[in-house]
């Protein structure tokens with residue numbers, strides 16, 4: 583964590599309920615430039631809710647979400663320019679070609695046309711979509727759709743990238759390329775928050791993890807710190823750490 587730099591995102595005591603169900607309860611964390619952070623938790627822990635709140639698609643019941651060291655507030659148009667958000671089931675316009683879809687997304691982000699085209703072509707090539715770029719999206723396989731959706735969130739070099747289960751259904755070559763693209767984005771000073779239930783992927787991709795359980799942050803730190811917190815040895819897998827920490831939370835919850 584690069585605490586001397588000003589944060590890309592501050593989430594402070596954010597709560598959100600759906601009716602009587604409290605999906606998030608006073609969640610706090612901060613993301614700094616260059617960080618690639620895994621957001622982990624069992625099904626229903628609150629990962630998607632957290633990402634949708636930060637992306638501005640849901641409003642918090644309480645708490646504060648701020649971008650760029652407090653200069654940008656939640657829900658503002660600046661926040662939307664800052665953030666790239668990949669939903670678990672992303673929306674694509676079936677009748678457009680992959681390339682046209684990226685041009686549309688670039689225009690929404692007010693990217694200059696020539697820059698947008700260059701970036702779109704580079705991303706399509708890297709995610710192995712060049713040959714289908716002029717075909718309608720309705721002819722794409724599930725894997726192609728996911729790869730195109732990933733291109734669309736990387737297009738405008740977001741300062742904060744939020745990815746909800748991005749690697750589901752991707753072949754190993756695509757997973758490797760996505761990891762490279764994310765590392766490059768982080769090297770340029772962006773922060774990336776990736777929700778996943780694939781603990782081995784999180785372990786290879788990220789240096790820090792935030793673990794949610796029943797809507798609360800039960801652990802947040804570098805993987806080494808989490809191993810210590812879970813009383814696991816230096817060689818312990820993230821899976822062992824995850825189960826030790828969530829089991830401890832479950833016992834506390836049932837007291």
Ligand SMILES: Nc1ncnc2c1ncn2[C@@H]1O[C@H](COP(=O)(O)OP(=O)(O)O)[C@@H](O)[C@H]1O
Nearest residue numbers: 600603605623624625626627628629630631632
């Ligand atoms: N639109 C919704 N209406 C009602 N309950 C919801 C809605 N979305 C999520 N929930 C509930 O909120 C909790 C957190 O869900 P979610 O954020 O999707 O978790 P995760 O992504 O970690 O699986 C779950 O109990 C889920 O059933």
Ligand SMILES: [Mg+2]
Nearest residue numbers: 629630631670
């Ligand atoms: Mg989810």
